[in-house]
């Protein structure tokens with residue numbers, strides 16, 4: 001993954017960013033969201049300490065969201081071609097590439113989970129595709145501000161879609177919760193920028209009735225800054241492709257996971273209802 005275009009996007013003049021700003025609300029996000037617009041701490045309140053109120057916590061992060069190019073319901077918002085030549089084309093190509101990779105991963109999961117062919121992919125027809133790609137920018141910030149405890153790069157949360165494909169630059173700080181020891185996190189090493197992290201998200205947990213569980217993750221101080229109280233945490237970029245269910249598809253468990261008397265742990269509802277309900281709190 002190439003983070004140069006991310007840099008150019010977030011360095012745009014503020015008025016150019018505001019001209020493609022996402023309108024806060026429960027609808028799928030499109031365009032630019034300013035630092036603090038999305039509050040990830042409200043997505044998973046259980047991940048916070050008792051003394052922390054989600055509403056008081058902020059994300060030190062701005063981001064840009066893009067949906068499928070054939071989505072006529074929620075249109076993408078692109079910077080003017082004269083301002084950022086090639087940006088739109090590059091991101092549309094990347095989106096398509098990641099869409100194909102995620103379809104191959106879903107096919108592999110169908111085999112691994114002994115599901116009939118199409119059992120997962122049929123809930124993601126790629127016609128009414130609701131997947132999204134996000135560029136994240138975490139501006140440089142004082143270590144002190146992070147250590148004070150009410151600002152984080154991104155608070156512990158689950159992603160809402162089926163799986164997430166994640167790419168990070170070399171700054172570090174991404175962590176996943178240890179399943180054997182809840183409440184503790186392990187760092188993800190920064191390898192090559194082309195390294196792709198595949199994360200199970202909430203919808204896949206629901207579909208499999210908890211056979212596969214979603215990965216709780218956050219972006220914290222990288223190891224080399226953990227023991228300092230002063231200094232600056234350098235800016236950081238990441239790219240996330242959120243592979244999502246079709247808007248009309250069910251986010252209830254598949255029948256294959258309800259055999260032998262297991263009770264459905266999740267209610268039937270459509271993916272769009274589920275997302276709107278989950279996002280209402282975060283924006």
Ligand SMILES: O=C(O)CCC(=O)C(=O)O
Pocket residue numbers: 134136154159166167168174217218219237238239240
């Ligand atoms: O920046 C990262 O590495 C993680 C981003 C993330 O979790 C998200 O955008 O949902």
Ligand SMILES: [Fe+2]
Pocket residue numbers: 157158159217
């Ligand atoms: Fe995430």
